[in-house]
Amino acid sequence: MEKRLALFFSVAVAAALYLVGCQAQDLPPLLVTPTSPAVEAPAAPAPALDREEQAVAPSPLPTATPTSTPEAAEVLVAPAMPPRRPTEPLVPTVPPAPAATVEPAAEVAAPAAPSPASQPVATLSPDEARRRLGVGWAGAVPQDPLVAQRLGFGWYLDWTVQPHPLAVEGLEFAQMVLTRDSTPFWGQRDRIAAAVKAHPGALWLIGNEPDVPWQDNVTPEVYARRYHQFYIYIKSLDPTARVAIGGVSQPTPLRMAYLDRVLEAYQALFNRPMPVDVWNVHAFILREERDSWGVGIPPGFEHVNQGILFEIADHDNLAIFRQQIVDFRRWMAGRGLQDKPLLVTEYGILMPEEYGFPPEAVIRFMRASFDFLLEGRDPEVGMPADDYRLVQGLAWFSVGDDLYPTGNLVDPATGRLTAVGQAFVEYVAALYR
Secondary structure: OOHHHHHHOOOOOOOOOOOOOOOOOOOOOOOOOOOOOOOOOOOOOOOEEEEEEEEOOEEEOOOOOOOOOOOOOOOOOOOOOOOOOOOOOOOOOOOOOOOOOOOOOOOOOOOOOOOOOOOOOOOOOHHHHHHHEEEEOOOOOOOHHHHHHHOOOOOEEOOOOOOOOOOOOOOOEEEEEOOOOOOHHOHHHHHHHHHHOOOOOOOEEEEEOOOOOOOOOOOOHHHHHHHHHHHHHHHHOOOOOEEEEEOOOOHHHHHHHHHHHHHHHHHHHHHHOOOOOEEEEEOOOOEEEEOOOOOOOOOOOOOOOEOOOOOOHHHHHHHHHHHHHHHHHHHHHHHHOOOOOOEEEOHHHHHHHHHHOOHHHHHHHHHHHHHHHHHOOOOOOHHHHHEEEOOOOEEEOOOOOOHHHOOEEEEEOOOEEEEHHHHHHHHHOOOOO
């Protein structure tokens, strides 16, 4: 335990927050090629770690005294969204819709909640469910076909462009380009062209957490320009490619305000709506406060110091997790995007056991979140062509990571399944019973 604590505090109270398809019966495959994260202390972000010309970074851990078990959430997002037990009905909320030039209030609060979301019984076939179930594959565990076959996931991402991802039958890979200043467009062109040629029709994720200062770290206006550059280039090489927006770190009002400015900047710059084939979001539950632990404040929001002040115990709160997904779908529907697929390309448990997240808690969260992301629906905001499901694909973090090992499926030191990994294998196997 002391060694683990030393590890987390040795990285400036931060560790790598590797902040995060499918085929429905009448849908094209979402994940013919897949998706995200990391963060370091906001006060002094560490340089990016190169990985095939691309990199991921870490997310600050809280400095609060660790607890042996998670506490009940004392404060959630705002008085309008009081704490709820995961078993209570899910109520979608309406996010704000600020103009692109208007900064959100210094303290962004969650809006009021209108109508309940429905949760029909599971109807996906085992193969369809498995295709939607993906992982982020960080570098601590070498990419090996045997590992992929053992775990049984249907797709994966590793935050890079790969002309030659794992050759496993039925396994799909999501390509990702970065939009940060240190990874310019021209430096990625040749590798993109090679990957497009080898994998026509692939899924392309444009950016990794552009809203996080120690990730891609670009203002909404800069992101809109860079997205356009990559979109036009990829589509010119392969019109069948499916291009997804980069995943913001979590679907909170502050992050949705960031995306509103992206959409409005794109319209102003190119005189047409932003073309997005697939929408994409990460689904962490981390503090939004300047110079604090969590994911900080998005670039371009200089006059904002706080968003949602999540606490440590909120990190695996299923009620908050579900609510955020519904809220993001409601944001999409309010902008005429309800018919678009939505992927959750990165999420999981980042905080260590010493902070109250032992394997049994991680397993409970993982299983329940899988159930929700695979079958959660809302007839008001879900995707009509997918039987009103809210999400069309998910990626758990991670197969194996050194800095944030809490959700690891494989132990990097031994190559064996962790308790969480064994639960993952059992979940996939249960799909076929």
